[in-house]
Amino acid sequence: xxxxxxxxxxxxxxxxxxxxxxxxxxxxxxxxxxxxxxxxxxxxxxxxxxxxxxxxxxxxxxxxxxxxxxxxxxxxxxxxxxxxxxxxxxxxxxxxxxxxxxxxxxxxxxxxxxxxxxxxxxxxxxxxxxxxxxxxxxxxxxxxxxxxxxxxxxxxxxxxxxxxxxxxxxxxxxxxxxxxxxxxxxxxxxxxxxxxxxxxxxxxxxxxxxxxxxxxxxx
Numbered sequence: 001x002x003x004x005x006x007x008x009x010x011x012x013x014x015x016x017x018x019x020x021x022x023x024x025x026x027x028x029x030x031x032x033x034x035x036x037x038x039x040x041x042x043x044x045x046x047x048x049x050x051x052x053x054x055x056x057x058x059x060x061x062x063x064x065x066x067x068x069x070x071x072x073x074x075x076x077x078x079x080x081x082x083x084x085x086x087x088x089x090x091x092x093x094x095x096x097x098x099x100x101x102x103x104x105x106x107x108x109x110x111x112x113x114x115x116x117x118x119x120x121x122x123x124x125x126x127x128x129x130x131x132x133x134x135x136x137x138x139x140x141x142x143x144x145x146x147x148x149x150x151x152x153x154x155x156x157x158x159x160x161x162x163x164x165x166x167x168x169x170x171x172x173x174x175x176x177x178x179x180x181x182x183x184x185x186x187x188x189x190x191x192x193x194x195x196x197x198x199x200x201x202x203x204x205x206x207x208x209x210x211x212x213x214x215x216x217x218x219x
Contacts, residue, residue: 022060025050030071034113037120038068069128072121073135075114079107080138083145093153097215098208100146101172105204108176109195115180143169150215159215171214175207 028049032041043064047054061067086103088096108115121128129135146165153159179194187193194203 018060021056025052025057025060025067026071026074029067030075030113030117033068033071033120034116038124041068043067065128069132072117072128073132073138075111075117076135076138078111079104079114080142082107083142086145088145088149093149093156093158094212094216096149097146097153097168097211100149101208101211102204104172104176105179105207108173108180109200112180115177118177119181153215161215161217163215168211168215172207172211175210179203 025046028046029041032046032049036042041064043054043057046067047057050057057067061070082103083100086100088099091099143165146168150159150163150165150168183193183195193199
């Protein structure tokens, strides 16, 4: 009797396995790119850490360039998803914008690899972000959240400053980003660690106070 022909795996299982493999590759690639930069990272090293082959990585992502783009896309999606899922509908505008600032503060502190990846991409003049259709679409909802809070604040007469949502996003992000990205140089120059646990709440509150003060000041 002829041996039974093995049946192919169900499509759903293959899809889950492929998604899991891609996720694992991105985990290792994120660490490697954040540690070594785009130029210094090696796909061979990523493959070795994965105990797989470079061919397998290229099967899923095509090239080192596209792999780095995928790493950026996933990193940005994390913060954008958190922003969109933030429930501020029950809060007054002042509390809502403070909560949004705190979310950015918490995220950047918890994801130092994200800070390094963005810094690396700026060195490369954002060429990967510019070439990624999904990254452009990810940014709009985040700005929409800020814009809706600002609109509510102006309608209630709470926010007196004429502030653009993108400008406010830049203001919040710059504080949170600097605190992590410049930690070492700031400590070397001024003898203060901006991420020291004992001063965390001080800086978290300071960010919210700064933003609210700006929004409620007369033009």
